[in-house]
Amino acid sequence: MQKYAIAIHGGAGTLVKGLMTSEKEMAYKSALTEALNLGYEILKSGGSALDAVEIAVKSLEDCPLFNAGRGAVFTAEGTHEMDASIMDGQNLKAGAVSLITGIKNPVSLARAVMEQTEHVFLAGEGAMQFAKEQGYTPLDPTYFHDDFRYQQWQEIKGSDHFQLDHSDKKDSKFGTVGAVACDQNGNIAAATSTGGMTNKKWGRVGDSPMIGAGNYANNKTCAVSCTGSGEYFIRGVVAYDVSCLIEHKAMSLSDAANEVIHQRVLSLGGDGGLIAVDSEGNVALPFNTEGMYRAYKLSTGVEEVLIYGKE
Ligand code: ASP
Numbered sequence: 493m494q495k496y497a498i499a500i501h502g503g504a505g506t507l508v509k510g511l512m513t514s515e516k517e518m519a520y521k522s523a524l525t526e527a528l529n530l531g532y533e534i535l536k537s538g539g540s541a542l543d544a545v546e547i548a549v550k551s552l553e554d555c556p557l558f559n560a561g562r563g564a565v566f567t568a569e570g571t572h573e574m575d576a577s578i579m580d581g582q583n584l585k586a587g588a589v590s591l592i593t594g595i596k597n598p599v600s601l602a603r604a605v606m607e608q609t610e611h612v613f614l615a616g617e618g619a620m621q622f623a624k625e626q627g628y629t630p631l632d633p634t635y636f637h638d639d640f641r642y643q644q645w646q647e648i649k650g651s652d653h654f655q656l657d658h659s660d661k662k663d664s665k666f667g668t669v670g671a672v673a674c675d676q677n678g679n680i681a682a683a684t685s686t687g688g689m690t691n692k693k694w695g696r697v698g699d700s701p702m703i704g705a706g707n708y709a710n711n712k713t714c715a716v717s718c719t720g721s722g723e724y725f726i727r728g729v730v731a732y733d734v735s736c737l738i739e740h741k742a743m744s745l746s747d748a749a750n751e752v753i754h755q756r757v758l759s760l761g762g763d764g765g766l767i768a769v770d771s772e773g774n775v776a777l778p779f780n781t782e783g784m785y786r787a788y789k790l791s792t793g794v795e796e797v798l799i800y801g802k803e
Pocket residue numbers: 503504559656657658666667668686687688689697698699700706718719720721722723
């Protein structure tokens with residue numbers, strides 16, 4: 493019987509265990525569990541991997557704990573610029589948006605780009621124009637205001653520094669969100685969404701909306717969603733690199749994912765992790781940081797919701 497599976501992440505990072513209270517840990521785990529189950533229910537009822545990854549990412553975008561959608565970090569101008577992408581492994585169709593503001597669920601806008609246009613990637617004002625034509629009304633910035641994120645920004649505002657939401661600063665945690673899934677037909681899909689980096693400027697775009705860098709899906713190989721220092725993930729073309737190792741070196745999903753995160757990304761100087769699934773329902777969730785918010789659920793009954801490396 494075809495196995496189905498879903499894996500999600502809420503960002504990789506150096507999570508200082510001592511600063512994590514059990515209440516906070518429970519809040520993260522329950523948000524992850526909710527997103528995981530929403531996606532899993534779609535798969536269980538015979539729905540598509542594409543629908544499963546979209547619904548899981550939407551749920552994480554709606555949760556202020558994660559750096560995407562509602563919890564997106566502040567830019568140098570005090571705004572929120574969000575990036576997202578989605579890819580269907582069955583036909584290699586993809587959609588992505590970047591530098592968008594006021595959109596509640598950037599992943600759904602990315603899906604609209606894939607399904608309603610002949611393009612793959614829309615950015616900035618043009619993407620916002622497209623959103624309006626699709627019937628989206630940008631939300632008031634107060635929807636995206638979060639005191640903790642605001643404080644993160646105040647600490648580096650006015651400087652030339654920008655900061656990954658999950659860098660090794662004392663309070664650092666959360667991050668980009670993503671989901672990968674394999675459905676009952678053996679089709680796979682990936683989706684990723686982020687607010688990027690605190691205090692980012694000049695229209696900085698990370699790996700998350702870039703097909704092949706932070707997100708990729710191909711039924712023949714794997715579906716991947718990344719999190720980490722985006723500049724390195726772009727240079728390493730990380731998500732596609734996992735796919736290439738499977739396609740050209742006949743590696744298993746787990747070997748390919750581990751080689752990319754623990755050797756290739758590290759040797760470039762990058763830190764982060766990824767989640768991956770293949771069309772047989774195998775999953776891999778490697779990271780080279782101290783932790784990564786992550787969860788997976790398999791049709792075989794195996795389910796885990798984890799934050800640190802060893803728990
Ligand atoms: N990869 C994202 C970026 O560079 C950040 C993250 O994973 O949180 O925009």
